[in-house]
Amino acid sequence: MKIRGATHKDAATIAHIYNQGIEDRSATLETQLRTPEERAEWLAVRSSRHPVLVAVDGSGTVVGWGSLNSFNARRVYDYVADFSVYIAREHRRRGIGDALLSALEARARMLGYHKMVLIAFPTNAPGMRLYERHDFQTVGIYHEQGMLDDRWVDVVIMEKILR
Numbered sequence: 001m002k003i004r005g006a007t008h009k010d011a012a013t014i015a016h017i018y019n020q021g022i023e024d025r026s027a028t029l030e031t032q033l034r035t036p037e038e039r040a041e042w043l044a045v046r047s048s049r050h051p052v053l054v055a056v057d058g059s060g061t062v063v064g065w066g067s068l069n070s071f072n073a074r075r076v077y078d079y080v081a082d083f084s085v086y087i088a089r090e091h092r093r094r095g096i097g098d099a100l101l102s103a104l105e106a107r108a109r110m111l112g113y114h115k116m117v118l119i120a121f122p123t124n125a126p127g128m129r130l131y132e133r134h135d136f137q138t139v140g141i142y143h144e145q146g147m148l149d150d151r152w153v154d155v156v157i158m159e160k161i162l163r
Contacts, residue, residue, distance in 0.1 A: 006052035012036035029146040066100040079114040
């Protein structure tokens with residue numbers, strides 16, 4: 001497996017993988033499916049401080065993606081990155097998330113970030129194990145943070161200081 005920067009040509013696959021995550025209701029409060037065109041626009045407007053990386057298998061197929069995202073538009077948060085990691089259903093539990101998160105951490109350090117943060121569903125056991133393996137620490141819970149499919153959902157807040 002290889003990790004590389006995403007290109008415009010990856011937009012359709014990124015949309016497909018993200019839509020699986022939305023449909024599965026296990027990793028995001030997002031409910032609106034994305035189109036390849038929307039993801040292409042999303043890729044086009046991202047700054048160099050907010051890269052998107054893709055994991056590519058031996059056959060050249062994109063099997064997952066991750067991104068460093070702005071935590072907050074205020075300048076005091078310029079050194080804090082939120083991040084996303086999504087893996088294609090048929091490729092989950094093969095270490096791809098681990099590889100992508102390692103690559104995102106390395107890129108965040110290279111870009112001068114001080115900290116990475118995330119919010120996750122406490123019920124997303126594979127995701128929680130991944131974050132804990134990477135030494136993310138739980139700092140709190142937002143109770144009933146969003147309504148997903150007519151029920152309130154809690155999210156866990158985690159952080160990692162990049163040393």
